[in-house]
Amino acid sequence: MDADPPTGPVALVTGATRGIGREVCRQLAARGYTVLLTGRSPDAVRRAAGDLRGAPGAGRDVRPLPMDVTDDAGVAAAAAEVAERFGRLDVLVNNAAIGYDTGQRAVTADLARVREVAETNLYGPWRTAIAFAPLLRASDRPRLVNVSSEAGSLTNMGGGTPAYTASKAALNALTRMLAAELRADGVLVNAVCPGWVATDMGGPGGRPVAEGAAGVVHAATLPDDGPTGGFFRDGRPLPW
Numbered sequence: 001m002d003a004d005p006p007t008g009p010v011a012l013v014t015g016a017t018r019g020i021g022r023e024v025c026r027q028l029a030a031r032g033y034t035v036l037l038t039g040r041s042p043d044a045v046r047r048a049a050g051d052l053r054g055a056p057g058a059g060r061d062v063r064p065l066p067m068d069v070t071d072d073a074g075v076a077a078a079a080a081e082v083a084e085r086f087g088r089l090d091v092l093v094n095n096a097a098i099g100y101d102t103g104q105r106a107v108t109a110d111l112a113r114v115r116e117v118a119e120t121n122l123y124g125p126w127r128t129a130i131a132f133a134p135l136l137r138a139s140d141r142p143r144l145v146n147v148s149s150e151a152g153s154l155t156n157m158g159g160g161t162p163a164y165t166a167s168k169a170a171l172n173a174l175t176r177m178l179a180a181e182l183r184a185d186g187v188l189v190n191a192v193c194p195g196w197v198a199t200d201m202g203g204p205g206g207r208p209v210a211e212g213a214a215g216v217v218h219a220a221t222l223p224d225d226g227p228t229g230g231f232f233r234d235g236r237p238l239p240w
Helices: 018-031 043-051 070-088 112-121 123-137 162-185 208-222
Strands: 010-013 034-037 062-064 091-094 143-145 188-192 231-235
Touching: 010 018, 010 070, 018 034, 018 043, 018 062, 018 208, 034 043, 034 112, 043 062, 062 112, 070 123, 091 123, 091 208, 112 123, 112 162, 123 143, 123 162, 143 162, 143 208, 162 188, 208 231
Parallel strands: 010 034, 010 091, 034 062, 091 143, 143 188, 188 231
Antiparallel strands: none
């Protein structure tokens, strides 16, 4: 990661080499944030950060930070590096996710697959939140955003995609717990559904990536009197 001091508030986005995560990085950089773009592959992380630094309309301060959210040691090392370089983290966006398992049903699910999905979609954000919580507490305006899905809404839940759906419902529960526990520290914690977006995971037919990412950026840049412990799409509340 570059050694230069930050040019603006410091934001870290997980799973950001492509899709929604990458677009969130672009939009935050365009708003003047110093963005730490993370992902599992060091080469992909460096390429994505370099591409964004040269993209029209994007800010230039996008920095690569390889980090696998399923790796305890890797997440701890990334947090230590951010602490050493910046002493704080202003925004954490937990975006990394896998496993939209359309071919599965809950009653016949492969539980090994369910566990694999939960490791990234639930334990990944949880692990990252634990590691970076001290740095969020050191910020004057800390924000934590969990990128969720309306598939995890108990109100509207049906059958199918059991690994993905259960992991996102659990992520919503984690959001509520973190919001309650970090409220006294001024950390605004919210879950955001970006909607059906035309990404590698979402497939064709969804809305543009920029529109899905905008709701995440909205939650990442809330004013100090903004909500916490909520579930939103495009800045509007969704039912739990």
